[in-house]
Amino acid sequence: MSSGNCDVLILGGGMVGLSIAHQLLQRGITSSITILDKEPELGLHSSGRNSGVLHAGLYYKPGSIKAQVCVEGARRLRSWVQERGLPLNPCGKVIVPPRAELDAQLDVLAERGKANGAEVEFWDADQLQDLVPEARTASGRALWSPNTAVVKPISVVRRLRQELTDRGVKMLQGLQGFKARPEQQQLALSDGTELTYGHLFNCTGLQADRVAKAFGTGDQYTLLPFKGLYWQLKANCPFQPRTNIYPVPDLSVPFLGVHFTPSADTTPVVSIGPTATVAFGRENYRGLEAVEPGMAAANIGVLARQYLTNRGGFRRYVHEQAFLALPPLLIRAAQEVIPAVKPEHIELSQKVGIRSQLFNRTTERLQDDFLCLPGPCSTHVLNAISPAFTASFALADLIIDLAVPELNLG
């Protein structure tokens, strides 16, 4: 049996885990870091399957963790990407109300954005027509976010992994399953290796609630995975928007509605989505792959109760977003922001992701903010949904700061 010791063991080599390692090195806290990921390659889950939008910080309630880390995180990740010459599309984003009664939500977003340190600008219908002629506003106003950008998420993950290994971070990949021994600060891996750590960060995304429970924390949370399917504009579609176009979102649920996003490729591909439909398993990306019948049945029960009680305005989500995987409904939602879109303009994209959305059984609500729960010599990062990719470097600092009194290194 082999064994290993490290100051910090990070479970999960997605953007959150990699960023914690990066910030531990940058801040000179420790270089004795091991990252353990169950997959043979990194980026197979959310960090390699997202829209790649570096969000500007407009959506998040001031005071929330999301609000604290999004603007700063986006600024730092954008510089990091630019310094390395990785693909980046500095295309900005416009938010339009699909119905006139949603106009007041633009003011809410502008207020939140300003409070969070983001730049925003109101446009009238003429400005929208000049600058983004494909888009439509139902109220005569639109909100422009100049600092929103788009990156290629997988290129960010791969480059960050490479730099960390070059700086001595140990990567253990493709090891499925472990036994946690929190009282001994030890993990027994499936290949017989025993890893002893000073502090453990659980950054396992879609599995983070399960892993947290193995450390005796986060009992009141359960994962409600929501799948994001994407379509894209065909290359011969007569219009190809050059900026992100988003509808005003329903701020009571953590989904942003069907939007148009140009990629960071040399010839940008415009994706439409992602949808937010219930997934039947944490990693149920396609068809019946990785279906978890017990979990799916329990989650359908939770969703039915949410619908009946309409907690947090849940019915509106069901009516407007739950069935957008059906092409006629997707087209209708897409036409609310770009009226010229027709079924013949779009095709299904290969891209699909699943959000690690938590449901709080105690409050019976979807968890909105990121959660950092303490455990024995460990920190558990749950609900690392959007904008955790954008915010990753700043979020990593916040997570490290919460753990510092515990880190007790050297």
Ligand SMILES: Cc1cc2nc3c(=O)[nH]c(=O)nc-3n(C[C@H](O)[C@H](O)[C@H](O)COP(=O)(O)OP(=O)(O)OC[C@H]3O[C@@H](n4cnc5c(N)ncnc54)[C@H](O)[C@@H]3O)c2cc1C
């Ligand atoms: C459809 C979609 C679109 C999105 N769009 C955006 C966007 O435009 N902008 C944005 O900022 N955010 C976006 N997000 C959110 C963003 O992708 C996530 O917030 C971010 O990637 C979370 O990173 P993570 O490291 O927590 O999780 P992950 O990337 O899922 O990484 C977790 C890692 O843990 C590993 N793991 C799991 N279980 C174990 C275990 N037991 N042992 C060891 N390893 C384990 C997995 O293999 C994986 O590599 C989107 C998400 C989705 C699903």
